[in-house]
Amino acid sequence: MRLVALLFFGVLGLGLILGSPVALADPEPPATRPAGPDLSKYKLPPNFNDLSDQDKSLIILTQEADMGNPDAMMELGLIFEQGLLGRRDFGQALNWFKKAADKKLPAGYYSVGMAYLVGQGDVPNIILALENIRRAAALNYPMANFQLAVMYLRGQHVTQNNAEGVKYLKKAADVGLPLAINELGVINYSGLWGQRTNKTEALKQFQRAAELGFGESMRNLALCYLNGEGQAKDDVQALKWFLLAQVVGFAPAEMEKAALDIKTTLKPEQIAQAEKEAQAWVNAFQAKIQSQQQALLSANAPTKPSEAKPAAKPAAKPAAKPSKPRSRR
Numbered sequence: 310m311r312l313v314a315l316l317f318f319g320v321l322g323l324g325l326i327l328g329s330p331v332a333l334a335d336p337e338p339p340a341t342r343p344a345g346p347d348l349s350k351y352k353l354p355p356n357f358n359d360l361s362d363q364d365k366s367l368i369i370l371t372q373e374a375d376m377g378n379p380d381a382m383m384e385l386g387l388i389f390e391q392g393l394l395g396r397r398d399f400g401q402a403l404n405w406f407k408k409a410a411d412k413k414l415p416a417g418y419y420s421v422g423m424a425y426l427v428g429q430g431d432v433p434n435i436i437l438a439l440e441n442i443r444r445a446a447a448l449n450y451p452m453a454n455f456q457l458a459v460m461y462l463r464g465q466h467v468t469q470n471n472a473e474g475v476k477y478l479k480k481a482a483d484v485g486l487p488l489a490i491n492e493l494g495v496i497n498y499s500g501l502w503g504q505r506t507n508k509t510e511a512l513k514q515f516q517r518a519a520e521l522g523f524g525e526s527m528r529n530l531a532l533c534y535l536n537g538e539g540q541a542k543d544d545v546q547a548l549k550w551f552l553l554a555q556v557v558g559f560a561p562a563e564m565e566k567a568a569l570d571i572k573t574t575l576k577p578e579q580i581a582q583a584e585k586e587a588q589a590w591v592n593a594f595q596a597k598i599q600s601q602q603q604a605l606l607s608a609n610a611p612t613k614p615s616e617a618k619p620a621a622k623p624a625a626k627p628a629a630k631p632s633k634p635r636s637r638r
Contacts, residue, residue, distance in 0.1 A: 379412035403430030415450035435466050451486035471503040487523035512539030524559025548583035
């Protein structure tokens with residue numbers, strides 16, 4: 310049974326659908342983790358150990374920010390923007406984003422630009438929005454390049470220009486932004502924005518973004534295999550990617566129906582093969598994420614006293630990364 314109701318679309322086509330990241334496996338037992346950051350450099354209140362983890366983190370982040378850590382400034386901005394302390398405070402968020410931008414942090418420029426674009430924390434100001442988004446793009450910040458691509462392709466606040474839009478989209482894709490990679494796939498698949506239809510290239514882009522855990526690309530890749538577009542028809546691979554799209558939370562009901570429809574055309578051993586390959590992909594993806602988390606924890610482990618060296622400034626801690634590639638806005 311062929312699926313004819315499912316359509317390709319992207320943020321520049323019919324709408325934006327974001328895939329969720331694969332759920333991570335349980336973290337390692339505490340005994341196997343590296344020790345946490347050295348707290349001796351902070352001025353902690355006497356009751357610090359009795360505070361909640363949230364309050365402890367806020368104290369540490371605030372002091373890191375006060376010591377000039379731009380990543381901490383950015384984290385504080387996100388905390389206020391997302392209301393992680395109980396309510397959103399866009400004014401405070403913009404204040405911290407500006408401080409991060411003053412340190413030339415690309416994410417800071419981008420967040421300031423987006424705040425002015427939509428009027429969060431201050432009145433909308435398109436001039437300041439474009440100025441800061443362009444600064445972030447000049448530093449090759451992926452979401453800034455993607456935002457400029459959207460603006461140029463849609464003619465929002467800038468003169469509509471397909472060539473400029475595609476250029477910025479490719480810049481975002483070149484540094485691995487799944488959202489941009491998928492969008493290039495949609496453009497190549499459908500021949501949008503002045504580009505020629507190239508389903509072979511579209512397949513490559515869907516495959517690349519799907520391997521990064523992007524749900525919409527998993528669905529699009531499955532459709533290419535199902536319909537034999539960009540390569541020979543392969544229902545086993547189509548089933549595998551429909552199953553994976555369901556696993557990561559992309560339109561689960563739709564993906565479940567698609568998988569069930571394909572199963573009616575396959576032999577039991579083919580279904581087992583697709584399920585085995587899907588599980589192997591999940592295991593490998595989880596292992597890669599855990600490895601990245603372990604590396605981050607190790608990087609933040611305190612230096613042994615015998616190895617400690619005086620420093621003029623505290624070392625900047627990497628900002629917490631989302632488990633998955635995502636657009637904040």
